[in-house]
Amino acid sequence: MKIETSNMLFFFFIVIMSITIACKHDPFVPVVDMHDDMMQDTTMMDTTVLENPCDTNIIYFNKDVLPLLKGNCAYSGCHDAATASDGVILDNYEAVISTGEVSPFNLSESELYEVLIDDDPEDVMPPSGKLDNDQIALIASWILQGADNLNCDEFIGECNTENVSYELFVAEVFKTQCNGCHDSNVASGGIITDNYESVKSIVDSGRLFGTINWDNGFSNMPKNQEKLDSCTIVKIKSWIDEGALDN
Secondary structure: OOHHHHHHHHHHHHHHHHHHHHHHHHHHHHHHHHHHHHHHHHHHHHHHHHHOOOOOOOHHHHHHHHHHHHHHHOOOOOOOOOOOOHHOOOHHHHHHHHHHHOOOOHHHHHHHHHHHHHOOOOOOOOOOOOOHHHHHHHHHHHHHHOOOOOOOEEOOOOOOOOOHHHHHHHHHHHHHHOHHHOOOOOOOHHHHOOHHHHHHHHHHOOOHHHOOOOOOOOOOOOOOOOOOOOHHHHHHHHHHHHHOOOO
């Protein structure tokens, strides 16, 4: 009986030790799995946030509207934050909506649009002359789409610098970024950027790339605005290097 009792006690001791050892290890398994799942979810979220390609059916404020306003309206002496002519500031989204009196989805109640189509030379904006029809239509479309502060990544993927066209690319950059100060009517500083011959003369003088690349010894252009994005600068440099053709 003593031997059987000893065996029984030994058996229960082994069972208890086995349960104890198992309890020490089991809880760690789900913690590791949960950590792995969280890492995978975070990676997926980051990828979604970073990739925001532009939709050709949408007007984006920072990509399409703001450069147009900065190039033609929001410069020194007119509607930049420092000057704020007539209390209107057009160099950032919040100010455009409030001081430009933009009413989403409603053109007739949006002062920003009304001054662009006004036929009275005393009231039309910009004072140097109306924007062209495509530019006015772009702002109208933005308002009719809700005048939202939408952004997209214009340069997802490689920046293509092959066969850069003056008419389709370079002239369009100057139209939105420079012509407000440097068209044939205003010609600030004697610089004109609204036609090929004038732009080519700036290229030949060696000044164009230095000013847009903010090189030492050159005036930073666009003046009092953010530097052009790197892809735009590289594409204009490629156009210059290929002979600055009227293409």
